[in-house]
Structures are given as structure tokens and as C-alpha cells.
Amino acid sequence: MGFSTEVLLSPSSLPAEFFCPICHDVISPLDAVQTPCGHMACGPCLSQSLRMVGPECPSDRTPLTEAELKSVREHNPLVYRIMGRAQVKCENAEGGCEWRGELSELAIHLAGCPQAMVRCKDCGAKVPREQMDVHHFQCNRQCEDCLEKDIELAEYRQELVRVRAALRNAKGEIEDLRAQLNRINRAGSPSPTIPSPSGRGFVQSEQRSYPTIQTEAVARQRSVSNGMTLVSGMTSAKGHVRRSSAPDGRTAGGGVGSRARVYPLQHLPPMSRNELRAGLGLEPIDSNDDNDFDR
Numbered sequence: 489m490g491f492s493t494e495v496l497l498s499p500s501s502l503p504a505e506f507f508c509p510i511c512h513d514v515i516s517p518l519d520a521v522q523t524p525c526g527h528m529a530c531g532p533c534l535s536q537s538l539r540m541v542g543p544e545c546p547s548d549r550t551p552l553t554e555a556e557l558k559s560v561r562e563h564n565p566l567v568y569r570i571m572g573r574a575q576v577k578c579e580n581a582e583g584g585c586e587w588r589g590e591l592s593e594l595a596i597h598l599a600g601c602p603q604a605m606v607r608c609k610d611c612g613a614k615v616p617r618e619q620m621d622v623h624h625f626q627c628n629r630q631c632e633d634c635l636e637k638d639i640e641l642a643e644y645r646q647e648l649v650r651v652r653a654a655l656r657n658a659k660g661e662i663e664d665l666r667a668q669l670n671r672i673n674r675a676g677s678p679s680p681t682i683p684s685p686s687g688r689g690f691v692q693s694e695q696r697s698y699p700t701i702q703t704e705a706v707a708r709q710r711s712v713s714n715g716m717t718l719v720s721g722m723t724s725a726k727g728h729v730r731r732s733s734a735p736d737g738r739t740a741g742g743g744v745g746s747r748a749r750v751y752p753l754q755h756l757p758p759m760s761r762n763e764l765r766a767g768l769g770l771e772p773i774d775s776n777d778d779n780d781f782d783r
């Protein structure tokens with residue numbers, strides 16, 4: 489707890505008594521304490537030794553108590569002055585400080601040494617005192633960067649909330665469509681009325697608009713898989729006219745708007761979500777991910 493022996497310009501010129509027997513540093517004159525048995529140590533080191541090691545002098549094991557310790561500065565001014573005259577350099581000489589002086593002045597110099605490492609109160613980094621202004625500028629600018637990132641993140645979060653809400657709406661519309669299809673399937677109506685996916689009112693199948701065409705495509709896919717054959721050409725999910733062949737080899741006619749159709753809807757069981765998606769021209773989804781957009 490004293491000063492490193494490296495501060496001494498000529499270590500051999502300092503009496504061995506001026507080195508702390510506990511930490512082995514050069515005793516700081518201001519902190520120096522002496523014992524009745526004639527030994528010196530750093531005050532904090534000796535107090536700790538009495539508490540931790542036992543009530544004895546660390547140099548010769550003479551019984552010793554805290555109350556017997558005396559400040560060298562107050563009770564031995566001559567020794568205090570001799571200690572203080574030791575020639576030293578700054579502890580931060582390696583860092584570039586060229587200060588040299590007496591041991592008695594070292595503590596005062598270190599309190600303002602431009603090369604002394606001091607802790608930034610904002611980020612906790614240790615920086616040479618003379619560079620603290622520059623560091624502070626950079627340190628605060630980093631904080632502004634963090635602030636910008638926080639704002640960006642908040643905007644992304646808001647966007648995420650919007651996208652999730654839109655997905656929930658889309659899911660609700662799909663559910664409505666499925667319920668509508670199920671009702672149609674049960675009723676066996678050949679001319680269904682389907683709400684549009686955008687939710688803008690109802691669209692008559694006679695208008696051959698998008699959702700109705702897709703419904704026909706679903707019906708076609710399902711009827712084929714049920715072993716039924718449609719007699720007319722059907723419209724694909726993308727609205728292109730397809731021609732299919734009847735089992736007897738003749739090519740079926742018709743297309744968009746054709747009346748010569750068979751809708752075997754009354755034979756269809758309720759649709760699964762992926763069947764509905766296929767009808768809407770969407771990729772099938774894994775059933776585990778079914779409710780992803782609810783999270």
C-alpha cells in the first residue's frame with residue numbers, strides 16, 4: 489500500500505527500515521506508523537496484519553496492539569523528513585511522465601499527474617488523465633450510437649406488431665372462407681357466394697372473380713382425388729384455362745364462364761387448412777407451424 493520500489497532513483501540508498509515488512513513497498517511518509525519496538529510499516533498494512541495475523545509486530549513478533557501504533561509524521565518528524573527526501577520518479581514514467589522529485593511530493597504529483605490512469609465515470613474504462621477529454625467525447629458519442637440503435641430497434645418492434653396484426657387478420661379471413669366453403673359443401677350449392685379475401689363485400693360466382701375461380705380449382709382438385717371426373721375444362725388458381733380429358737377420350741370443352749360443369753361439392757368433407765391453401769394457390773404449411781402468427 490506504499491509506492492512501488494520502481495519509483496526510487498537509487499533503491500540501495502534508502503534504509504531497509506523504510507520498506508514495509510508486509511507489502512514490501514516503499515512506505516509513504518504520510519501513512520507511516522511506528523511501533524514501540526522501533527519498527528515501521530504502512531499504517532493500513534499494519535492494522536490489517538494485527539486483525540488478520542495477530543497482535544504482534546510483523547518484524548520481530550513483539551506483542552503489539554492497534555493503540556500502540558504512532559504516526560511517524562506526528563511523533564517522529566526527523567525520520568519523516570529523512571524518508572521524504574528520497575529521490576523518486578513518477579509511477580507513470582513508463583507512460584511518458586517525466587516528473588522527478590522527492591518522495592514527500594510524490595503523492596501530490598500523482599493526484600494531478602497527466603499520465604495517471606483514471607476511471608471514466610460514464611463507461612468505467614481506465615484512461616490516462618490527459619486523454620480523458622478526448623475519451624469522454626468518444627465515450628459520449630458511443631452512447632449516442634446506442635441511442636440510435638435503440639430507436640431503430642423500437643421501430644422494428646412496431647413494424648413487427650403491425651405485421652403480426654396483418655397476419656392475424658389474414659388468418660381470420662382464411663377461417664371465414666373455410667367456414668363459408670364448409671357451409672357451401674353441406675348445402676351442395678352449385679353457385680356459391682364467397683366473401684372476398686380482402687373483406688370488401690361479397691362476390692358473385694357469375695362474375696368469375698378470383699376467389700370463385702379458386703373455389704372451382706379446389707373443387708376440381710378434390711373431385712379428381714375422389715375419383716370423379718369433371719366434364720368441362722377448369723380454370724386453374726392463376727386463372728388460366730385448362731382442358732381435361734374425359735375417360736372416354738373426348739376432349740372436354742368450355743372454359744371460363746362455361747355452364748357445362750359438374751360441381752361435386754356435396755360429396756366433399758370439410759376441408760383442411762392445407763387443402764384450402766392449395767385452393768388459394770398457397771404453399772402448404774406444416775401443422776406444427778399452423779398458429780405461428782399467433783405468437
Ligand SMILES: [Zn+2]
Pocket residue numbers: 489490508509510511512513529530533
Ligand atoms: Zn505496506
Ligand SMILES: [Zn+2]
Pocket residue numbers: 523525526527545546547548549550
Ligand atoms: Zn517490532
Ligand SMILES: [Zn+2]
Pocket residue numbers: 578579580581585586587597598601602603604
Ligand atoms: Zn507523473
Ligand SMILES: [Zn+2]
Pocket residue numbers: 608609610611612613623624627
Ligand atoms: Zn468512457
